[in-house]
Amino acid sequence: HSAKVLDYAKYGGKYGVKCDAIEYDHKFVVARKNKVVNTLVSGIKMKLKMNKVTLVEGQAMILERTLEGFKVQVQVQDQEEIYIGKRMLIATGSTSIIPPIPGVEVGIKKGFVLTNKEILDLEIIPKKLVVIGGGVIGLEMASYYNSIGSQVTVIEMLSKIAGGTDYDISKLLMKHYEKKGIEFKLESKVTRLTDTQVIYEANGSEYQVDCDKVLMSIGRRPVTTGYGLENIGVELDRGAIKVDEQGRTNVVNVYAAGDVNGKSMLAHTAYREAEVCVNNILGKKDVMRYHAIPNVIYTNPEVATVGETEETAKEKGINYSVTTLKMNYSGRYVAENEDGDGICKVLIDKKYNRLIGVHMIGNPSSEIIFGVSLMIETEMKIDDIKELVFPHPTVSEILRESIFS
Structure with missing residues (x-):
């Protein structure tokens, strides 16, 4: 964000705002980044405490499976602590x-x-x-x-x-x-x-x-070594923990969510995978779906995508149509992106008349893409999407323009 502010300052003349002697304090930016991260981490820890979750910070090792459950040893400073659980959720991430x-x-x-x-x-x-x-x-x-x-x-x-x-x-x-x-x-x-x-x-x-x-x-790559997966026989697939659509591993009552399963390796995917695992642990049937997970590249301009690309649609044999529209069809985009050359690309399944993929480059694509994910996840028909009213003027209108074109 600081880099974006700097870009605005450097190129503000395009919008009638001229800045002289611009200074960028990178050391300050890093310090502010750390402050923001600490604030977010503290908030999560507080949420855990409010929900009566015991947080243990240390090096864990899965020792064995006993009649009581899974035995985990945690090295906390100079002491070793033992925890036993009937079920286990592994979320060790990636490196x-x-x-x-x-x-x-x-x-x-x-x-x-x-x-x-x-x-x-x-x-x-x-x-x-x-x-x-x-x-x-x-x-x-x-x-x-x-x-x-x-x-x-x-x-x-x-x-x-x-x-x-x-x-x-x-x-x-x-x-x-x-x-x-x-x-x-x-x-x-x-x-x-x-x-x-x-x-x-x-x-x-x-x-x-x-x-x-x-x-x-x-x-x-998923982190699958150094904490004893082999001690309980958890199966790996190409270096990642192998799971089914409910997040279950090959070991009964052991689940895995996040980067460690190698599926999507995005933070927002991990949130949903963890929910699926916990729901199934608690007896509520839930399954993980990956076809409508949005992806964002936080460059300037931003890139935001969800669903099928032309390449994947062809590989799957989907009969699709594609429309590519310049982001300049959005008045808001023109006003805020001088010399902008972004595009919005829409893929439609011709057989079912449904939206199956959208790919955008241009700010603020990251704030628009969730709406497209919802349309794909709920399998909305194109005719139904055409009846939606988009606020004007917004860059999100480019989606409506693309579908109508």
């Missing part, structure tokens, strides 16, 4: 993938190579930053540091950025950031790191990029 590239481990020890965790606490703005991996986290950090003055280079193995994001959206996002000065090296493989360079291969040749810091952001 950054660290590839076996020469120079990476040494770089991490020296503070030259960072993961998303360390870079969020970095108080000095690097003059030159290399981001290895053009996925969501890498792009968000590239966007931030580009806005505050770093020279950013993104190195990506694939032929496009933003992973499984719609091709047209990812292409437009890359074009936007190329204009802002970010360099993208696609179809490129990092081979080694020195103390000041990232060396990569592309088209059979070797290249190098000088930098002050490197962000390692090639993905995340």
